[in-house]
Amino acid sequence: MSPALAVRRNVCIIVMSLALLVLATPGAALAQHQHGAGTPLVAGEQSYQLGSLTISSPWSRATVPNAPVAGAYLRIANRGQQPDRLIAADFDGAGHVEIHESTEENGIARMRRLEPGLIIPAGATVDLKPGGYHLMLMQLERGLTEGQKRKATLVFEHAGRLEIEFAVRSIGAGSASHASHPKQ
Numbered sequence: 395m396s397p398a399l400a401v402r403r404n405v406c407i408i409v410m411s412l413a414l415l416v417l418a419t420p421g422a423a424l425a426q427h428q429h430g431a432g433t434p435l436v437a438g439e440q441s442y443q444l445g446s447l448t449i450s451s452p453w454s455r456a457t458v459p460n461a462p463v464a465g466a467y468l469r470i471a472n473r474g475q476q477p478d479r480l481i482a483a484d485f486d487g488a489g490h491v492e493i494h495e496s497t498e499e500n501g502i503a504r505m506r507r508l509e510p511g512l513i514i515p516a517g518a519t520v521d522l523k524p525g526g527y528h529l530m531l532m533q534l535e536r537g538l539t540e541g542q543k544r545k546a547t548l549v550f551e552h553a554g555r556l557e558i559e560f561a562v563r564s565i566g567a568g569s570a571s572h573a574s575h576p577k578q
């Protein structure tokens with residue numbers, strides 16, 4: 395195993411431990427109890443409510459065959475009085491998911507992992523979109539095919555856990571390329 399892979403595996407374990415910790419807290423359990431697994435607001439509309447958070451339009455791009463990584467995107471609105479934080483995610487067919495931010499420095503596209511997650515300020519709407527914040531799907535075991543719905547789970551520090559479905563759009567969907575990521 396390469397050092398990079400070993401580090402990634404350790405990080406993965408830390409994230410999983412964090413998620414378990416959050417899920418084990420009474421607050422998270424209460425939130426789950428009150429709000430269930432996230433009910434679509436309107437049938438057929440890709441929007442979910444979890445406490446004071448509204449999660450909408452989860453989508454991803456179709457991948458070329460054998461692509462090891464992909465980006466996934468959504469919008470998170472927090473209508474509550476307290477900030478929350480997206481701390482982890484699972485995605486059907488991905489061995490590991492990280493929360494990333496793409497930036498551009500001196501004309502060079504870069505990305506960094508957000509540790510320990512992405513803050514959703516009180517009263518704010520945060521977009522995960524190409525060229526900005528995104529979920530980084532890693533160790534893809536099954537490629538993404540246009541038209542698919544892929545199950546995923548989001549874990550928030552306070553609101554708890556939400557099961558959602560990502561719609562897979564065409565390979566050219568979105569405005570910015572996700573090609574800046576290193577080959578895995």
Ligand SMILES: [Cu+2]
Pocket residue numbers: 465494495505528529530575
């Ligand atoms: Cu990324």
